[in-house]
Amino acid sequence: MAGDFAHICGSDALPERLRGAVVAIGNFDGVHRGHRAVLDRALEEARRLGAPALVLTFDPHPRTLFRPDIPLFRLTSSAMKARLLDACGFDGMVEQTFDLDFAGLTAEEFVATILVERLGIAHAVTGFDFHFGKARSGGPAFLMEAGGRHGFGVTLVDAFRDEGAEIVSSSRIRDLLAEGEVAEAAGQLGYRFAVEAEIVGGEKLGRTLRYPTANMMLSPDTHLAHGIYAVRMRRAGGSLHDGVASFGRRPTVTEDGAPLLETFLFDFSGDLYGETCRVGFFARLRGEEKFDGLDALTRQMKRDEAEARAVMEKAQPLSELDAALHFAAL
Incomplete structure (x- = not known):
């Protein structure tokens, strides 16, 4: 990854070196293959013009402002989105605060104050279906006309369809992950789905069972299916470690625990507490089960470990982006 990637938040000033850029505009939650059609086109145009390549995105997601009653499973946090865009080859990401004031801008005000000024x-x-401005009053035709007046070019990109001729979308990927279909979701994303969080202390039951785990509390809106997964963890320092992870409420040992991601790393010993790590999901091995005591649980954990080891030994990168996230040493 480039190392000089600029993550500009809110009203922070844009570095002068990034003015005059080719800008890909959208939410890009997941930075999936459909998004890549837009992003790759922006990179091509930036190379053609000899200009910087930027992404303009919005935080929080507009749906959380207009429909706060409906929880949104975000596929990528702001930090994760920035890492993905950096790996794609962009020079920076401008994360525009999406609040009531911003939502009240007219289409012309959005163009004049954000894109131009x-x-x-x-x-x-x-x-091709991007809309912006108060009440979504601005669309592709308006953007092209405004570009002509303000002196910038506009490229519209058609929806990307997968090998089955279905449109790749963030909502479709969210549905796949909620069903535990992490391999199929990876095919839509173009890389293995991953989460990032701080390693926190737990009840240390895994240690007594000889399966010590690194525990993460994920966002309550992470609607990943509960179950057991073959995973790869990247530590804060960049090292990679394969393992097997349980995501769920631990029904064998508690009645109403909050969902927790517990990762057992193969052939590893060390203190991870306080580190922010990334866990990538390579395969779902089974659903969450309640066992008749700890002995039965331990026997199943041994089977899960063997299966996860077999999965990870055969794992290959799905793309350059997947390689950068889950295979390349830093």
């Missing part, structure tokens, strides 16, 4: 863009690239 703040970013000074040379070219905009977005999906």
Whole structure:
């Protein structure tokens, strides 16, 4: 990854070196293969013009402002999205605060204040159905007309379809992950789904069973199916470690525990407490089960370990992005 990637949040000033950029515009939650059609087109245009390549995205997701009653399973946190865009080859990500004031801008105000004054863009690239401004009043035709008036180019990209001719979308990927279909979700994303969180203390039951785990409390809106997974963890320092993880409420040992991600790393000993680590999900081995006592649980854990080892020994990168996230040493 480049190392000089700029993550600009809220009203932070844009570095002068990034003005006059080609800007891909959208939410890009998941940075999936459908998004890559837009993102790759922006990178191509930036190379053609000899300009920086930026992504303009929005935080929080607009749906959380307009439909706060419906929890949103975000596929990528802001930090994770920035890492993915850095790996794609962008020079920076501008994360525009999406609040009531911003949502109240007219389409012309969005173009004039954000695209022209703040970013000074040379070219905009977005999906064919992108709408913006108060009440979604601005669309592709308006953006192209505004670009002509303000002196920037516009490229619209058609929806990307997978090998089965279905449109790749964030909502479809969320549904797959909620069903535990992490391998199929990876095919849509173009890389293995991953989460990042701080390692926290637990009840240390795994240690007494000779399966010590690194525990993560994920966002309550992480609607990943409960179960057992073959995983790869990247530590804060960059090292990679294979393992087997349980995500769920631990029904054998507790009645109403909060969902917890517990990862047992193969052939590893060390203190991970306080580190922010990344866990990538390579395969779902089984659903969550309640066992008749700890002995039965331990026997199943040994079977899970063997199966996860076999999965991880055969794992190969799905793409350059997958390789950067889950295979390349840092």
